[in-house]
Amino acid sequence: MRLARFDGNRFGLVDGDDVIDVTEALAALPAQSYPFPRTDVLIENFEKLRPALEAAAKSGARKKLADVMLLAPVANPGKIVAAPVNYKKHLEEARADAGIHHQQQVGEIQKVGLFLKATSSVIGAGETILIRHDERRNDHEIELAVVIGKTADRVSKEDALNYVAGYCIGLDMTIRGPEERSLRKSLDTFTVLGPYFVSADEIGDPAGLDLVLTVDGEARQTANTRDLVLDVPTLISWASSFYTLHPGDVILSGTPEGVGPVVPGNTIRATISKVGSMDVKVGHI
Numbered sequence: 001m002r003l004a005r006f007d008g009n010r011f012g013l014v015d016g017d018d019v020i021d022v023t024e025a026l027a028a029l030p031a032q033s034y035p036f037p038r039t040d041v042l043i044e045n046f047e048k049l050r051p052a053l054e055a056a057a058k059s060g061a062r063k064k065l066a067d068v069m070l071l072a073p074v075a076n077p078g079k080i081v082a083a084p085v086n087y088k089k090h091l092e093e094a095r096a097d098a099g100i101h102h103q104q105q106v107g108e109i110q111k112v113g114l115f116l117k118a119t120s121s122v123i124g125a126g127e128t129i130l131i132r133h134d135e136r137r138n139d140h141e142i143e144l145a146v147v148i149g150k151t152a153d154r155v156s157k158e159d160a161l162n163y164v165a166g167y168c169i170g171l172d173m174t175i176r177g178p179e180e181r182s183l184r185k186s187l188d189t190f191t192v193l194g195p196y197f198v199s200a201d202e203i204g205d206p207a208g209l210d211l212v213l214t215v216d217g218e219a220r221q222t223a224n225t226r227d228l229v230l231d232v233p234t235l236i237s238w239a240s241s242f243y244t245l246h247p248g249d250v251i252l253s254g255t256p257e258g259v260g261p262v263v264p265g266n267t268i269r270a271t272i273s274k275v276g277s278m279d280v281k282v283g284h285i
């Protein structure tokens, strides 16, 4: 199942090039009151909600996906966990390019660990990446984004994929420079999730997915998730050894080689096989 959030918080089931409005099915979600949970209630209840979503799709209004404004498919991620330098060739390019490493030693992920991005940086594919520091290098990073569906605390690699609700494409936008990653990657609009949420059953094994990123038609990043240093089950297991993962938490699994700068006016096209493709505009704040 493919689910899109669009326009004024409408919710839709993606069917080919169309999106069918199934917002009415969300009325079945449990009522919440203050203090609201730090989870994404829709992702948490996704499996339970499936029949209602399918029923609503029989009579829902149909629109072309191209005609709607796509918002982030996970509205309320509790945390964005991200994997640094998780492709070997990206580690090599980061060590070779002073514009990336800024005289800092670029360590292997096993030594560096994971980092967190502010949830306030999240936007959808229909929104615009806004550059604030034109004087700095602002890079694109395409990544497979893993959406956690069940509470995961110290789970094993073998069991890890059972905790995944689904996937989307992630753009981990980054200012290069000497500061901590969490600062340079947490600017408003610097985490793009889209184009929609694809449930785990449609993907199966997340190893073996092709990733392609172009900027204004120019090829920049081409890779496959089989070349991840730490694969998706290992990332989930490792992350959950430090902190509990909650429904709606997102893991950005790391970017391959080919990272490079974008400037206002560019359009990024990001594609991951079995997941989808999205065009995201780059603008200026």
Ligand code: MN
Pocket (backbone or CB within 6 Å): 082, 083, 084, 085, 141, 143, 172, 252, 254, 255
């Ligand atoms: Mn990244």
